[in-house]
Amino acid sequence: MALIKACDLADLEEGEILKADLEGQPSIALYRIDGEVFATHDTCTHGEASLSEDGYIEDGQVICSWHDGAFDIRTGQPCRLPCMDPILTFPIEIRDGEVFIDL
Numbered sequence: 001m002a003l004i005k006a007c008d009l010a011d012l013e014e015g016e017i018l019k020a021d022l023e024g025q026p027s028i029a030l031y032r033i034d035g036e037v038f039a040t041h042d043t044c045t046h047g048e049a050s051l052s053e054d055g056y057i058e059d060g061q062v063i064c065s066w067h068d069g070a071f072d073i074r075t076g077q078p079c080r081l082p083c084m085d086p087i088l089t090f091p092i093e094i095r096d097g098e099v100f101i102d103l
């Protein structure tokens with residue numbers, strides 16, 4: 001278990017996506033939905049789109065605006081073509097108002 005601080009909880013607003021650049025790690029996209037925080041790889045598996053920069057949240061999914069593909073934020077499973085491969089998801093821990101990712 002390798003917990004790495006990603007951000008302060010206050011930096012992640014409801015319904016928004018925040019990119020976490022962690023030293024020596026692939027970029028992570030952080031999401032806040034209904035008060036819960038989730039984390040996935042930031043790069044869409046269909047192309048090279050950054051989900052935090054080019055995506056948006058809709059009904060618990062992140063929609064990649066490059067080709068309108070979608071993933072379930074909680075599971076990483078693809079929900080809509082052209083996305084076919086899942087994105088990695090990571091467990092989150094909140095401690096004292098700080099968000100940690102278990103890589």
Ligand code: FES
Nearest residue numbers: 044047064067069
């Ligand atoms: S790059 Fe994301 S749907 Fe094509």
